[in-house]
Amino acid sequence: MDKHASAASHLDSLGIHGSYRPQDVTFLLNVNEIEPTSLVEKEYLIQSGKKHYSQMISVEHPPSKEQMQYFDYAFDQGAERLARDVQKIGNSLLSRFGNQPIVLVSLVRAGVPLGVLLKHYIGKNHRCFHYGISIIRDRGIDFAALHAIIDQHGAENIVFVDGWTGKGAICRELTQNLSDYLALFDPGWDIPRLVTLADLGGYSWLSASCEDWLIPFGILGSVISGLTSRTILKDDIDHDLAIKNCDDPQNWHSCLVYQHLRPHDISVVFIEKILKIIDLNPCTDVADWNNQIRLVQQKNCLDTIAWISNTYRIQNINLIKPSIAEATRAVLRRVPEKILIGDSANPHVQLLLHFAQEQNIPVDILGAKLGPYHAVTLIKKVEKN
Known part of the structure; x- marks a missing residue:
């Protein structure tokens, strides 16, 4: 077993997979318990500054019949585009990295479905690893989880994955977080390697487009993201200490796994459907992005x-x-x-x-x-x- 393979096994044993399969993604997250906060109370606490949004979470209900009807519509309208865009991004990454392994680091949750699709597309003929880690606005990336990945794989071939950008807040957070580490990632670029399906904010290193479109997995929550919640950070973490203790998973950010939503879960089914479309409609184009x-x-x-x-x-x-x-x-x-x-x-x-x-x-x-x-x-x- 080579170094990369054993490294992947090591992190796989420490992380979780939610409702995904081990070959889809490894979440470097702790599973936590937290009492739910009502939407109105949460909004007040956020806006008053009494609590940060990452310290609270509201109940996630099953998607309604109407919401699933709109998801089905979004899938019918956008599945082929999604399959094509995944291939364009994947082809661009393959052309940039040559024979080097690619380490995908999806930002939980919105980046995860795209990351899983890229993992399977790239991984058919190329060594590829995929992890999901937390990044929280105004609190930063989970340095302990990221450093665990760097410790095992190095930093040269890390690519961050998010579903889209709106105002670019998460990308700016990522850029600020990595300002002291840029030389580790890509000294030839002034922004982190962040790939997205749709870069509305204009902050991605690589994107399939900058169009606002009905991304199917963008209108559902945990039931299309491995049953994982938005990430949680109950207390501020000393990032310097977290990096020093990067081998201790207790320093990772947390999430919930919504077992009560398992009957509604379509995470793997969704991935399989898009991969089937990719197989039936191969594309050799690369992303038109500069x-x-x-x-x-x-x-x-x-x-x-x-x-x-x-x-x-x-x-x-x-x-x-x-x-x-x-x-x-x-x-x-x-x-x-x-x-x-x-x-x-x-x-x-x-x-x-x-x-x-x-x-x-x-x-x-x-x-x-x-x-x-x-x-x-x-x-x-x-x-x-």
Whole structure:
């Protein structure tokens, strides 16, 4: 057994897989227990600064019949595009890394389904490893988990994976976290190696596109992400100490595994369906992506967020959740004030319009004013009763 194979086995034995198979992904996370917090109480505690969002989690309910109908619609409309985009990203990575192994590090949760698909596509004829680790806005990446990967595989061939960018907050967090470690990753690049399906914010190192589209796994939660929750960090961690103790999994961030949602779990079934489409429709294209595309997209994003912030008098831009996927998750996990839509006839925003009607959320139709986004959710300011 070579070094890389034994390293993979070592980390596999320490991590978890959720409802995925061992060959899909290893989550370097602890499974924790935490009492759920109601959406309104959570929103108040976040906005008041009394607690960070990573210290709380609300109950995740099974997807409704209507939500699954929209997921089926998103799958029918977007599965072939997803299969093609996975191949484009995979082909680009294969061309860049030559014969070197590729170590995929998915950011839990949104990056995991894409990471699993890339792992299988790249791994057919190339050595590839796949891990899922936590990154939390304003708290940073799980350095202990990341350092455990570096300790086993080195840093030269690490590629971070996320599903999409909205405003680019997570990529900026990643960039800041790795500022002292850039030489370990790729001294020829001024941003971390982050790949995404759709880079609305203009921050990715590599992306299949910068279009806001109805990514099928973007409108569901744990039932398409191995039954894992959003990651949890109950208490602040001393990152320097965590790195020194990188061999101790107790320093890793945590998650829940939602066993009560197992009857609704489609994580592996979804992967198998997309892989079958890939097999039936092979693609040799690479992703059309470069720094000029990225910077133009970044300016469009920043200008649009500034316009929304000024128009709706929002001082904290964390209350602005742009992109179809991010807007949908905000409606499900936060307390929405309003939904902004570019075109109400766009089939990609119909689930959001359904939620708006169901929950009496006001909707503004803004056309081209939304810039690169088809949808944005604004979070309601919540005060204690």
